[in-house]
Amino acid sequence: MPTEKETEQKIFDAAQKVFQRSGFKGARMQEIADEAGINKSMLHYYYRNKDTLFSTVFQSAAKKIMPRVFGILASESSLREKVVQVVEFYHNAFRENPELPSFVIYEMNHHPQQFKDFIGSMEMHLPETFIEQVEEAVESEELRTITPDQFLMNVVSLCMMPMLARNMVQALFHLTDEEYFSFLDERRQLIPNLIFNGLAL
Amino acid sequence: MPTEKETEQKIFDAAQKVFQRSGFKGARMQEIADEAGINKSMLHYYYRNKDTLFSTVFQSAAKKIMPRVFGILASESSLREKVVQVVEFYHNAFRENPELPSFVIYEMNHHPQQFKDFIGSMEMHLPETFIEQVEEAVESEELRTITPDQFLMNVVSLCMMPMLARNMVQALFHLTDEEYFSFLDERRQLIPNLIFNGLAL
DNA sequence: GTCTATATAACGATAGAC
DNA sequence: GTCTATCGTTATATAGAC
Numbered sequence: 523m524p525t526e527k528e529t530e531q532k533i534f535d536a537a538q539k540v541f542q543r544s545g546f547k548g549a550r551m552q553e554i555a556d557e558a559g560i561n562k563s564m565l566h567y568y569y570r571n572k573d574t575l576f577s578t579v580f581q582s583a584a585k586k587i588m589p590r591v592f593g594i595l596a597s598e599s600s601l602r603e604k605v606v607q608v609v610e611f612y613h614n615a616f617r618e619n620p621e622l623p624s625f626v627i628y629e630m631n632h633h634p635q636q637f638k639d640f641i642g643s644m645e646m647h648l649p650e651t652f653i654e655q656v657e658e659a660v661e662s663e664e665l666r667t668i669t670p671d672q673f674l675m676n677v678v679s680l681c682m683m684p685m686l687a688r689n690m691v692q693a694l695f696h697l698t699d700e701e702y703f704s705f706l707d708e709r710r711q712l713i714p715n716l717i718f719n720g721l722a723l
Numbered sequence: 724m725p726t727e728k729e730t731e732q733k734i735f736d737a738a739q740k741v742f743q744r745s746g747f748k749g750a751r752m753q754e755i756a757d758e759a760g761i762n763k764s765m766l767h768y769y770y771r772n773k774d775t776l777f778s779t780v781f782q783s784a785a786k787k788i789m790p791r792v793f794g795i796l797a798s799e800s801s802l803r804e805k806v807v808q809v810v811e812f813y814h815n816a817f818r819e820n821p822e823l824p825s826f827v828i829y830e831m832n833h834h835p836q837q838f839k840d841f842i843g844s845m846e847m848h849l850p851e852t853f854i855e856q857v858e859e860a861v862e863s864e865e866l867r868t869i870t871p872d873q874f875l876m877n878v879v880s881l882c883m884m885p886m887l888a889r890n891m892v893q894a895l896f897h898l899t900d901e902e903y904f905s906f907l908d909e910r911r912q913l914i915p916n917l918i919f920n921g922l923a924l
Numbered sequence: 925g926t927c928t929a930t931a932t933a934a935c936g937a938t939a940g941a942c
Numbered sequence: 943g944t945c946t947a948t949c950g951t952t953a954t955a956t957a958g959a960c
Binding site for chain 1: 745746748749789825827828829831832833835838839842843847864865866867869872873874876877879880881883884885887888889890891892893894895896906909910913916917918919920921922923924
């Protein structure tokens, strides 16, 4: 006999799975109930409606990625170590949950008002230590001129794009699932090298 | 009085707009009819059902991006010139139609079977001239060791990711629409530099 | 070809018994 | 809390007049 918390948790887990797989519009309440192995009415008992349930799932998903990246950027590591750690984090997180990045990015674009506020409320500013590291490296002529925003954008782009475009990548390069993950793994070393040294020898 | 072709075209244009804005699941046939300024029944008269209409729109959208990129890669330009041209192409295309990239990538992930076949049928192999350019540059030690696939993946990632994650980028960096497009424009020069030279000085 | 009207099905949500 | 049964709405799709 499941307790109240257990049922609520089962619903949340099922909703997470279905929303990530099908998106907000594509997800069916019945599908979530089936996934959770419970009655459809329970969804409305614990979460008032589809919007509320989705909002809970989305906010949880957003919190799984960005705060951890910002945590790395705020640490006391060197700039190069931070890049390595961010790259490793993205690739490990993708292994655990391949649909998470695509879900957050897409739904963010399709619920503009609602979740821009949410992201704002998380107070996600670039950590000062990271900003200073980039600015100092530029000033001391260790690095080319670049803003911290663009620096971070480059790292995140090189990590996430092959994850967001998984089917496109597999179709274009004719990769099996196994080959696709090998392709991603190659990038763990490739990305930090590219960021700092480019391709020129 | 519109001719047959004109009505069919109006429906296609409206469907393109609505599907790109709302996605397949989110798009409503009524919404498309309103956008086209015609009766809902006409959608079924010219295109049998929602799936057929969507398929037409999606395939048209896919053909707007990838063949043009592959065209650049197959040209007789130098490797560096090709990178510049691809970057320019992506950024110009995004200005014309900001929702196109996100649409193609997302729907590709959510209609797996159907459109993997389609991409396969386009016979989109990496142009031989591009492959040879990368391999020769690596062999002659102009460039670090890298496969042509990874090389292309890097360029595309640096271009497209800030476009796919538009709302996330704007929320995180607190950018107005105008500032966001300036942010993108900075990347036209930044990306080729990063690809070849990295950040190290 | 284009319209109105309607069939048919799916979905989110609620009422009410237990 | 959990279930069954059902309401009310909204979708896609079709039938049939013009």
